[in-house]
Amino acid sequence: MLKKPLYLAIDGGGSGCRVRLCDGDGEILGQGQAGPANTLLGLPEIFNEITKATCQALAQANLPGGIDALIGQLHAGAGLAGLSLTRERRKLAAFAHPFATFRAEADAYTACLGAHDGADGGIVITGTGSCGLAMVAGQVHTVSGWGFAISDQGSGAALGRAALRQALSEHDGILPASPLGARIMGYFQHQAEAIFLWAEAATPGDYAGFAPWVFDGAEGGDAGATTLLRQTAADIAQLIEALAAKGAPGIALAGGLSEPIRPWLPERVAPLLVAARHDPLHGALMLAQSGAQSEVESEEGA
Numbered sequence: 001m002l003k004k005p006l007y008l009a010i011d012g013g014g015s016g017c018r019v020r021l022c023d024g025d026g027e028i029l030g031q032g033q034a035g036p037a038n039t040l041l042g043l044p045e046i047f048n049e050i051t052k053a054t055c056q057a058l059a060q061a062n063l064p065g066g067i068d069a070l071i072g073q074l075h076a077g078a079g080l081a082g083l084s085l086t087r088e089r090r091k092l093a094a095f096a097h098p099f100a101t102f103r104a105e106a107d108a109y110t111a112c113l114g115a116h117d118g119a120d121g122g123i124v125i126t127g128t129g130s131c132g133l134a135m136v137a138g139q140v141h142t143v144s145g146w147g148f149a150i151s152d153q154g155s156g157a158a159l160g161r162a163a164l165r166q167a168l169s170e171h172d173g174i175l176p177a178s179p180l181g182a183r184i185m186g187y188f189q190h191q192a193e194a195i196f197l198w199a200e201a202a203t204p205g206d207y208a209g210f211a212p213w214v215f216d217g218a219e220g221g222d223a224g225a226t227t228l229l230r231q232t233a234a235d236i237a238q239l240i241e242a243l244a245a246k247g248a249p250g251i252a253l254a255g256g257l258s259e260p261i262r263p264w265l266p267e268r269v270a271p272l273l274v275a276a277r278h279d280p281l282h283g284a285l286m287l288a289q290s291g292a293q294s295e296v297e298s299e300e301g302a
Contacts, residue, residue: 007290008057009284010050010078010100012037013107014128014157015052015205015256017049020281021057021074029063032056036205038129039082043095046080051098075101077287079110079280081129084145103291107280108133108145113282114253115276122248123276124239127255128208130155132239134248141246143239148204154235156208157256160230163210164199168192169222178224184210184274207257215260232257233264240269250274 006029009020017037021030032053037046043265051071058067082088084106088103092104108131112123124136129152131145148157164186170181171192180193188194198206217225240251251272 005012006063007285007288007292008074008076009281009288010037010053010055010076010080010104011107011280011284012039012046012050012078012080012112013255014038014081014203015126015208017046017053017285018281019050019053019057021054021061022285026285030060032060032075036203037080039080039085039088039092040063043081043091047095047097049079063064063261069205071098072100075288075292076103077110077284077289077291078102078104078108079107079284079287081107084108084131084142101288101291101294103294104289105287106133106145108140108142109140110287111254111280112252112276112283113286114267114278114280115254116250117277117282119251120247121242121274122240122246122251124154124236124243124251124253124258125255126154126156126236126257126261128156128204129244130236130239130255130257132243132251134246134251135244136247136249141243141248143242143246152204153263154232154239154257156211156255157204158207158235159214159228159232159257160207160210162231163214163225164195164207166224166228168195175224177204178217179220179222180213180225183213211257229261231266233261233266236261237266237269240265240272244272252276254280 011018018033034049034052037049058070081139108125115123120136124132132143134141142175144151167181167184169175170177214225215230218229243251
């Protein structure tokens with residue numbers, strides 16, 4: 001048995017998951033990363049990815065004992081995409097996790113917790129998906145984040161899908177040709193049907209893979225790519241303003257799209273933005289620590 005408790009922070013998103021292994025002082029002992037950890041992909045699947053990343057972190061830490069035994073002694077906290085849904089929370093509550101203790105919230109919650117170190121504030125996540133969350137006077141407020149099919153505006157997946165739609169419109173002669181459209185059609189051997197068949201099985205992460213192409217196009221002066229980025233920035237600005245209207249004193253940005261899209265954001269939202277104090281894994285670490293403390297208090301009260 002470990003002499004001192006160890007904490008595992010988990011940040012699970014639509015494109016991948018990251019973990020951070022820390023001691024009681026918050027010192028980082030090891031880190032790892034693996035595949036997507038959105039609960040909508042299935043709990044067995046995402047816990048398989050979480051375990052892969054955890055094994056990497058434990059290997060870096062070089063702790064005595066077998067990895068399987070060590071996992072069972074970790075106090076874990078997780079921010080998981082998809083967990084904003086009541087259905088997913090119920091499934092997770094009934095799932096047999098491998099850790100000593102496990103506390104999980106939606107990824108936006110842990111991102112906000114870390115960004116403001118537990119204080120009031122808001123967060124807009126713009127990664128594969130998108131959503132906004134604010135903590136104000138003990139209340140949690142959310143905006144967007146209802147999935148790729150009907151929501152997630154301003155996300156990498158939405159941007160990638162818009163780029164594919166534009167490429168098809170150019171291919172059909174509806175819109176004038178652009179370098180971005182030509183690049184996308186070239187990827188699919190200039191066959192519109194190939195995009196259709198690809199889309200039948202494509203995940204949000206697959207669509208998000210085309211988002212960097214849009215930035216490349218805009219940097220090269222592609223007018224079509226520039227239009228797509230301006231729309232994405234406008235969508236993100238709406239999320240920022242919605243959180244500010246709910247009373248968030250400052251809003252941080254997180255996610256893979258947050259830095260590259262920042263120069264494209266409207267000037268009017270600049271006064272609403274603040275720098276994050278910590279990353280989402282810090283918020284997950286706070287969850288892990290609170291989960292372990294609750295376990296101790298429960299045992300003492302028994």
